[in-house]
Amino acid sequence: MHIPFCSHKCHFCDFAAFAGLEAREPEYFQVLAREITTRLTDFQKENEAEIVLDTLFVGGGTPGLARIDELVFMKSTLEQFCTLSPDCETSLETTPHAITEAKAFDWLQLGINRLSIGIESFQDSELKAMGRDHSRSQALAGIEAAVRAGHQNISLDFMYGLPEQTLASFKDTLREAVRLAEYLPIQHISAYGLEIAVNAPLLLRYPRDSKAYVDEDGFVAMFETLVETLEEAGFKQYEVSNFAREGFESRHNITYWKNEPYFAFGVGAHRYVNGVRSANTKSFNVYMRDFDEGSTREAIDHRGEEMETLMLALRMRRGLDLEDFQKRFQKDLLSLKAKEIAILKKEGLVQLSDTHLQITRKGLTVMNSIIGKLLTG
Template structure:
């Protein structure tokens, strides 16, 4: 595939930049691969996903992904990949042969860490035992399974293609396919959901013994069916009761909360997502994928790729739709928007290491956030208080330029 390798010019925000310190150590590097097709678009989903045709253009898309990656290699600087994440859409719609060719092509271009984490998103309605055994044989060693609910009426309300029985069987099938590390995605605050309904779903998920649970509240996002035709959602008091009781239940069963909506057994936090939240680097390839890459001279550049699959597959169009070098004044917010999602925050030394800016440049705004009770008074860490975690947007306002 011969896409034009030229890229749009860098967009700089604000006035002329004062120089930033060179980065002595570049962050860990991850790869995000976006596969944009689903069997059916869910009414709550605002991700870049599109209803699949009967025959997917697997070969053409894999060719495009590798050509896209080739154009980003100049910014990799010989680093190795610590993790890969196949997101979507529904990546498990692709055959093992297509994903195998893609992974082989990626490894020919970038060295894999010896303990690389490779995650594939999958939905219960796409589970085929032989296909998942083949995925595991490729080196994919972690699954993220989109359950959302085990209750038939809730699944129908969410527009999901699987039923309750398929949701229950998915974890067992993952284990039989050789996956000993997998996440279950579960929502709460669903249409007409009671506290008992929500806890029933959570107990069922815990009983399946996943190593990781993503448990988060349904929100109505613009440009979705639910935004234009909102369902009847639980009252705020019920939502608060669900949150409190659910967190207690997860803790009781050994699932430690390490991020706003992420809970894991000991040693099983998602390394790929931890890299995002600690302001690590990631290449993003695929339709609509985003990336963030640091350079030795101190530049930190965000990129985004052409969104529509038909445009991404069009040789006359660029893969890259745009890029932006982050200016100094945006870095405090950019860094903390990620780091403060972690319940334990991050070591304060990570701020200068990842941004090239002195920690002292945060001092005044940090003091104000501490005095408001939203940021912990802890010199060696940047971490939200319990109240700050509840009012994270308010906390982050302190660091907006």
């Protein structure tokens, strides 16, 4: 469920996220409820199966800014059509400075059992350079408020490859995250390399060739430091950019990487239902006029599904389940790609367990080229 409102548009951001539209929030939630009702009614007409959700992700934007009654309204709209499984992983995404203890408590009452907080960096100079509107002290205060309210499953998001960021400053940020995780219930950490939207305002201050960014070797060094630091601190890397304490992997994200179906609602939302990937418009005004206007649809054929399944599964450290793959696509990858796998194994880029084909830590930095070699013709 996508809630697109933000207190400020970060200077690199390409999401369907908008600042200064708070006045239109009530109207947005009405359209969102209409979309949920229409799409799920149509789904139920075509498919007689009961809808049971294993996960619910309220993302954005900054859903942490939404009023609690609006979130209650959205959840109850959804529950008219779906049952949330008893252990449904229910996440809410927020910026740290949108958290207050009272709000965080309300989220718990609503059933939010996983809080994902966008910290990005603990260095004020980097936050300012990338055009965020929060500071290190606000980040710490937000995390502490969530903990005081009773949240026990907190995920922190970071970014690397930021302007003005050095390997040493990134190490400092990671050290701070690890220090907090020693005594706070931080169970999960994500860290993504900075991706800058085309025409992003950040490029005016820091063009792509600016010396304020680390070079390619520096970027790889940051990634390697990330993996080493978090694994040493007991966070297992279960996907290229995601780390979790035992049992706290994001079930929601694993659904994507296993190439399984999911619904999605809201401006810019993408879904995968009955073999069709579809996406809503990213334009706020178009969505508000008609949630389906400008949406795109792509039916994924068997071959496309096979390629996607292979690519997504290899992002996960546990890798591709070879038996599942054979059952799903009637293909024995080990025989079909015996030569390529033998070479990759010799180079230390992949490894085989009894059940899975995995990309090694060394292979992670050249993951795309490995996947290219494993795609079947």
